[in-house]
Amino acid sequence: MKKFFIAGILVWAPMAVTIWVITWGLGLLDGVFGSVMQAIIAVFPHQFAADLQHFRELPGVGILIVVSVIIVTGVIAISFAGQWWIKVWDKLVNRIPVVRSIYSSVQQVSSTLFSGSGQAFSKALLIRYPHSESWAIAFQTGAPAKEVTAKLGEGYVNVFLPTTPNPTSGFFMIVRRDQTIELEMSVEEALKHIVSMGSVPPNNSSGLTALESPPHF
Template identity: 85%
Template structure:
């Protein structure tokens, strides 16, 4: 019975987690559509509010409309006219005092994460966390800002420490480069290792840390 139960878990666990992640993403898209529809219901007169409310309650309509809008926006964005309008839009958003700081930050992050040439996670590292006697796998995301680097006065790196089994949340930290160990495993292999809570060993390499000459631990 134990063998059969474990075999069933091995079949259903990855499928259930995959369905949960997809459902979470689709729910997020549907929530965006719901917010837009609620704003329209508030704006339009009562005779249209009822029809919009019934349209909003149709299952799957919100997801389809949001996906369609994203696809159409992407199609227009890669055209010459779309590039011109995007430039005008970026200039307009960057002129609003409070909005520009949020908009520009999100724009840079999204460009780094989703562009084909982006280097969101350049390499996998071992860092000491949460105390000096334990280690955690993190990802190098870049170098500290000039002001931060000048005040710290040493060689530091920006790292993102993901949580497990949900790696979409985590902690941003600035740590000394000398207190990190660069891993030979790929970023993808390290991410799988984290999601599996360490139960799935990396397959793309030996998984052993590549200790360079700059690691003085």
């Protein structure tokens, strides 16, 4: 019975987690639409507000509208006129004292993560953590800031050390380049390896060969 129970969990667990993540994402999109609709309903007279409320309660409408708005925004953003309006909007937002610090930080992170030319998660590395006798898989995210380089010198890299089994949280670290080992496994394979807590090996078996002869520091 124990063997059958574990086999059943192995079948249903990935599907359950996948459904949960998709449901959470769809719920987030629907929640954005709901918040906008509530603000609109509060402005319109009562007779129109009732019709809008019925429209709001239609299943799936919020998700379709939010996704459509995102796609249309993307189409406009890559056009010449859209880029001009984005620059005007950025200048306007950057004049607001508190908002500009949050907006600019999120904008820079989003550009780095989602831009094809960005350096985020460029390669998987082995670093010594949490002490000199153990290793952890981290991701190179770029080069240190100029002020950091001026104080520490050359030869350092920025890395993100994810936690397991939730790789969305972790630690930002600046480590010496010569104290890291570059892995041959892809970033996607390394993420799967981390999420599975090491139980799922990378497809490229050579990606773990770096452990066979680690350097001595």
